[in-house]
Amino acid sequence: MTFDYDLFVIGGGSGGVRAARIASGEYGARVGLAEESRLGGTCVIRGCVPKKLMVFASNAPLMAEEMRGYGWTQADTGHFSWDIFREKLDAELNRLEQVYKSGQEKAGVDLYFQRATLVDHHTVELADGTRKTAKYILIAAGGRPSVPDIPGKELGLISDQIFLLDKLPRRILLIGGGFIACEFATIMNGMGVETVLAYRGDAVLRGFDRQARDMASQQLTDMGVDLRLGVSPAKLEKDGDRIAVTFDDGVTDHFDAVFFATGRAPYTKGLGLENTGVRLKGNGAIEVDEWSQTSVPSIFAVGDVTDRINLTPVAIREGHSFADTIFGSKPRKVSHENVASAVYMRPHELGSVGLTEEQAKERGDVDVYATVFRPMRSMFAGSDARMMMKLLVDPDTDKVLGCHIFGPEAGEMIQLAAIPITMGATKAQFDATMAVHPTAAEELVTMRQPTLRYRKPKDGE
Structure with a gap:
């Protein structure tokens, strides 16, 4: 044919x-x-x-x-x-x-x-x-983008349309707790828009490391985003030139624009x-x-x-x-393991590759190396913002199973950390790498003692 x-x-x-x-x-x-x-x-x-x-x-x-x-x-x-x-x-x-x-x-x-x-x-x-x-x-x-099937949903916009706004709203509601919602919450806040973020969960960024999720949730609040956890919109109604949103806890609030960031x-x-x-x-x-x-x-x-x-x-x-x-007669599969990702929040980003602490515990035994500290640059300027670095290590093989960074330029750092982790590097090889001082990233090669040793109970224990 x-x-x-x-x-x-x-x-x-x-x-x-x-x-x-x-x-x-x-x-x-x-x-x-x-x-x-x-x-x-x-x-x-x-x-x-x-x-x-x-x-x-x-x-x-x-x-x-x-x-x-x-x-x-x-x-x-x-x-x-x-x-x-x-x-x-x-x-x-x-x-x-x-x-x-x-x-x-x-x-x-x-x-x-x-x-x-x-x-x-x-x-x-x-x-x-x-x-x-x-x-x-x-x-x-x-x-x-997917939109929840609630009354008045046609009054809301999808995240794609943020780039097409003729002018910035005075007050905005973002619905969702994923990376799109969190990133746009920090963007709108930084551009001077009064920003409310509503998410049905107990912390934003479901699927990421729990400790990082908690820090991200706290950062949103600290920077001035009105973070409302455990609630979802139940109804949108037109009220003059604004939108009245009734949440499933019975509270009604008014916004100039409502954006759905509820997944794709x-x-x-x-x-x-x-x-x-x-x-x-x-x-x-x-x-x-x-x-x-x-x-x-x-x-x-x-x-x-x-x-x-x-x-x-x-x-x-x-x-x-x-x-x-x-x-091309060059058969090639794609590995979907150890794919790094980043959430571009402000001032601290979240970078992640490999297993989260929760996933590693579910898998079996794991040693957790983690540190939380105030990075030198922001600390000197008077900021109380905390940074986190975490490595998850298999105690039997010493292989690094995952890395999670919450801090400035975490996206840049996680790209580099993903290389040795994809190659199967061990914690000993991380430790053998000379630190670059003074940097925040040197913490990845200077954490010597685990903060937690998790051992999965054996059958019958």
Whole structure:
């Protein structure tokens, strides 16, 4: 059978564009790619890139306060102009989108800026009715924000829309306790917006190390975010030019804007998967094997649409590995173990790789090496902010099972710590590494005695 393409990719986010570029540019495959929105996907257009730029912008008041602590009597931020920032942000996102577009075109990928759906195992239909056939189809459609089904939910906005605001609200409610909610809470607070964060749990950042979660929750409160734990919105109503929110504890409050940051769901609805026999998980994610292959041999899927680990570098690695395997005769699987991640809060970030303390205890015996201290830079300026570093070690093998950092530039540090941990480094090898002084990171190689030795009870004990 003759196909229009060797590969057709649905979705122009990080995983899709990487797979398309490698398959076409490096291996000479005939590749088509359909994207219904903008090239770059969640991360570049409405996620980590614009969000990180907002983090940088929102950090100015803290920097000014710190500099006053160092004797700079005139250190001040002045007035923050959302208009100026938005104009520069839009220009940067346009530049990045063009970089992605140029990269695809140089690699020889045919781009279709419209929605594509599956007709059968080898055919996709574009929004204009055109059909294209391909030997292989890669689904990289990503995820979309999910919104709780409560009365008045249409009055709320999703996190994607924060970047599109014409002006900053005076008072905002963020609903959720994950990294998106926490990051935007610190951003809005830093930009001068009165910020309330409501989360149904007893600490933010579920799934991260509990000690780090508690420190993150405390930091939000210390910096002025009104953190309301154990509550969820039950109803949203229009009240003049504001939104009245009634919580499930009976309290009603008013806000200029309400944003849902309650997780993201795989974007599989309406893709035509029912025409193919591709199996889905209970949450709508596409079920794939270790090669990113679905239950249909000609159809693969990478990135958030598979709901494995929903991080941009993971999607990129999955897309690249797919292209190497199918078109480069270089079979390559992706390990989803020891994937580092970071939460870009202010002033301290949270970096994590490997097992949390709770997971390590569930696994078996573990030695916990942890320290909490005031970093020199902020302490001198008068800050009481505490930093945490933690290593989890298997007492039998001495292997480092996990690392967790809560502090300034934790994202940068955890990337470096992830390298030896991925390589299987032992605590002795960490200890043998000479410290760089004076740094906060030297604590990773100077913790000699465990703060806790956990031993799992044997059967019958």
